[in-house]
Amino acid sequence: MSSKAPERTYDPDAPATPPPGLGPRELARWAWRQLTSMRTALLLLLLLAVAAVPGSLIPQDDVDSFAAIRYRDEHPRLAPVFDALGLFNVYSSPWFSAIYLLLMASLIGCILPRTRVYWRALRARPPRAPRNLARMPVSASHEVVPDDPAADPAAVLERAAAELRSQRYRVEHVPGEYVSAERGYLREAGNLVFHLAVLVVLVGVAAGSLFGYKGGAIIVTGKGFSNVLTQYDDFVPGAFFDPDDLAPYSFTVDDFDVDFILEGEQRGLPRDFTAHVRYRNAPGDEPTDYDLAVNHPLRLDGGDVYLVGHGYAPHITVRDGDGEIAYSGPTVFLPEDASFRSFGVVKVPFAEPEQIGLEGFFYPTFAMVDGDPMTVYPDAANPLLSMLVYTGDLGLSEGSQSVYALEKAGLDQVTDDDGKPLRIDLSPGQVTDLPDGLGSVEFTGLSRWVKVQTAHTPGTFVALGGVVLALLGLMLSLFIRPRRVWVRVREVTGQQADGGTAGEGRRRTLVEVAGLDRSGSSDDPGELAVAVDDLARSLAGTRVEENQ
Amino acid sequence: MSNADFASLSNTAITFAGVVYFVALLAHLVEWSRLRAVVPAEAGAGDPVRSEGDLLVATGGPAEDNPKVAFWARLGVVLTAMAALIHLVGVVCRGLGADPVRVPWGNMYEFTITASLVVVVLYLALHRKLQLAWLGPVLVGFVWVVLLAAVRILYVPVAPLMPSLQSPWLVIHVFAAILATGAFTLAGLASIIYLIKESRVRKDKVRPGGYLDRVPSLPALDRVAYRVTAFAFPVWTFGVLIAGPIWAENAWGRYWGWDPKEVWSFITWVVFAAYLHARATRGWKGRHAAILCLVGLVTLWFNFVGINYVFGDTSQHSYALEVVATVSLAVTS
C-alpha cells in the first residue's frame, strides 16, 4: 500500500458505515459493493467456520435427538435459551443460514463480473511488451553469439515465438519489435468453476433436504415393511415432501445373521451383520432376494434402505386374570450399550381385571458378576428376561406416548410377599404367575429385530457432481501458474551495458526476455527467473554451462 | 507367519523406529551444536538474516560447507530414512496382523502411526525440492514425540474392523485424510518456525549461525507453508467432501449429517479455504497467513484428538466404541 494513494488504502479500523448523504439507490449499491467485496467474503468464510462450532458442542436434534432431549432435561434453565437461539438446530438455524446465504449472494455478485472480465481476457491478445524489459521484476539479457547466421534479430524473434508456442503460450509476434506471450488462462477458469461449483453443491444439498425424506423403522425378523407413513417409527420429511409420494416398495426381513468376535480385546463386538430380505419395487412385482448389510444398502426405486442397527425381540405372552391371552408376540427391546443388555416395556391394556404393565431388561447371555446381573456376551447364549410388574391405569387414553416407556403416574408397582417390588426372571419356555390373580407371563421364544433407515435424497448426484467439479476447478486454480513473457531483440553498438569493453565499436545483438508471474499467491520468482534466463540463453545461442 | 506374529512384529518395529528417530534427532542436535561452534568465525561477510528481500531459497550460509556439520546433517537424514523404513514395516505388519488382513487405519493408534509416517515420507521426498534440511531436528523430534504418544497412550491390540468400517471407501477416505493431515502438519511446522523467526528478526535477535539463521529466509518459509497447504487442501477436499460422504451415504444413509467429526472436518476445510482465499485475494503473506494456517492445523488436530476423546460417544465416527445399534426415540401416537 503506497502512501501516494491514501484514499484507496484499506484501514481495518475504519467504521464500515456508508459515506453520508446517499440516496436509497446509492445506499443499496454501496451495500452490494460491501457484500461482494473480497474482505466480506473472507470475513463470512471465517464466520462460517466459527458458527459451525456450537453445533459440535451441543447435541443436535437432527443428529442425536436422544442426546438433545437428555441435554434439555439436564439443563432446564439453559435449554429454553438454547432453544430460542436455535442452538439445538444450529445448521438449520436462521443465523447459520444467514451466513451461508450471504456468502452465496456474495459469491454470485463476485462470479458474474469476474466471468465477464474473464471472457474478455480469454479473447484478448497478449498485451504489448513494455518498452524497457530490464525494468521488469524478472528479466534476463544475453548477447547473441557473434557470426551466428541465426543472430539476425528477425530470426531470433521468430524462434522465440516458435519456442513459446511449443511451451503452450498464446503468442503475439509483432515482427521487428517484440514477442509477447501469455499462458495459464485455465487458472482463472478453474477458479471460476470452483466458485460456481460451490453454488451447485448448495443447490444439490438444498434439493435433498427440501424434497427428500429420512425415516427409521424397527422390523422384527419374519415381518415385513411397506413404505407407507404408518409403518415408520420416525419420519422426517423435507419441507416440500408429501408423504403421499412415498414410493410403493416393500420388503420382508426373512432372517438376520450376526457374527461376533469371540476372543481378544474386542470380544463381543460385532464382526459383521446381515439381514436377508426379499423386496418388491411395486406391489405386483416378483420378490427379489437381497443381503442388506452395513455398507451394502438396498437401492430401490424412489428410495434407499440401510441397515443401521439390530437387537432382540423376546416373544412374550401375557394371560390375564381370566386366563385369556391379553398380549402375545415379539416385543422390541432396545440395546443400552455394546453388551446388548436391552430395555423394554410391555403394555397390556386389555387385561382383566386390571391393565398390566411390564418393564425391565433382557440379558442375551445372563450371568451374575459380583452380585450384579449382567450380560457377559452380546449373542443369545443364555437369554434371560427380568421384569418389574405394574398394574393400574396405563394412561393410554391420554394421547400419545412412547412404546418404549411406561407412563407410571396411574400405575402401582406389584410387590411380592415381603412387600418388595416383584421381579420376574424368565428363561425361554418359562412361565410365571403374577400375584393377586392378575394373570401370568410367559417367555415363549426369541427373535431379533433390525433397524433400517430409509432415505430419499434427490440432488445427491448434483451435490456430488458439484464437489467433483469444485475439486477439478480448485486444482487448476492452485496448480496452474499464469505467466507473461516478453522478448525483444536490441542491436547495440559500443560499450556493453555492464560497462565491459570487450567488443568496443562492434555491433552486437542483445536478446532481452522478461517475465511476469500472475498467480499471486504461488509465485516463486526463483523458478520464473530460471525459466526466463534459460529462454534468453537458448535464443542467444549461449549454452548454459558456459556462463556458469 | 501368523497374524499374531505380524502384530507383534509391528509393535517391535514401531518401538525400534522410535529409537532410530531418537538417534536421528541426536545426530541433528550434534549438527546443530557444531554449527554454533563453527559459524561465528565465518559469519563475517554480509548478514544473511536481514536480507529479507531475498526471494530465492537461501539455506544457511557458509556453515553448510563445513564438512563436520555436513556429516552430522547427512547422518541425521540417513537415520531418519532408516527409521522411516522400519516405521513402514511397523505400519504394514499392523495391517497383516489383523484377521482378516486389512488396511491399518481402523483406530486412533493406527491412524497416528500412519499419519506420522506420511509426515516423514513427505519430508524426505521434498527434502531436495524444497530444501528442507533446516526442518530436520524439528521434524524428527516431532515425529518421535508423536510415536511415543501413540505407543504410550493410544495403543490398542489389533482387531478386525467394525462393520461400518469395512468399505473400500474407508481406505480411500482415510488415506486421503491421513495424507492431508501429514501435509497440513508439515505446513504448520513451517508456519511455526516462520512465526518464531519473524518475531526474532523483528527484535533483531537472530544469532548468526544459530538454528534460526540457518532456516530459509522468511519469504521462502512462507512459500513452503503455502505450497504444502496448496497440495493438502485438494486432498482434504477429496477425502472429506467426496470420499467421506460417499462412504457415509453407504453406511448410514446420509452423506452429510453434521456429526461432530464432520463439523470439524468442515471447519478445517473452511479455515484453509479462507487461508488460500486470503492469500489469493487479499495478498496475505507472512505472519497473518502463518497464523491462519496454524488455526487450521489446530482445528484439524482438535478434530482428531479432541473429538475422539471429548465426544467419543456421540460421534458416529467414534473409533473408541462402535455404537452397535442406534437407538432411536420411537414415539407412536
Ligand code: HEM
Ligand atoms: C463459499 C465461499 C468461498 C470459498 C469456499 C472460496 C474458496 C476459495 C479458494 C480456496 C480460493 C483459492 C484458490 C486459489 O488460490 O487460486 C479462492 C480464490 C478466490 N476467491 Fe473465493 N471462495 C469463496 C467465496 C468467494 C467470494 C464470495 C468471492 C468474491 C467476493 C471470491 C473470490 C475469489 C477470488 C477473486 C479468488 C482468487 C482468484 C485468483 O487467485 O486470482 N470467493 N476462493
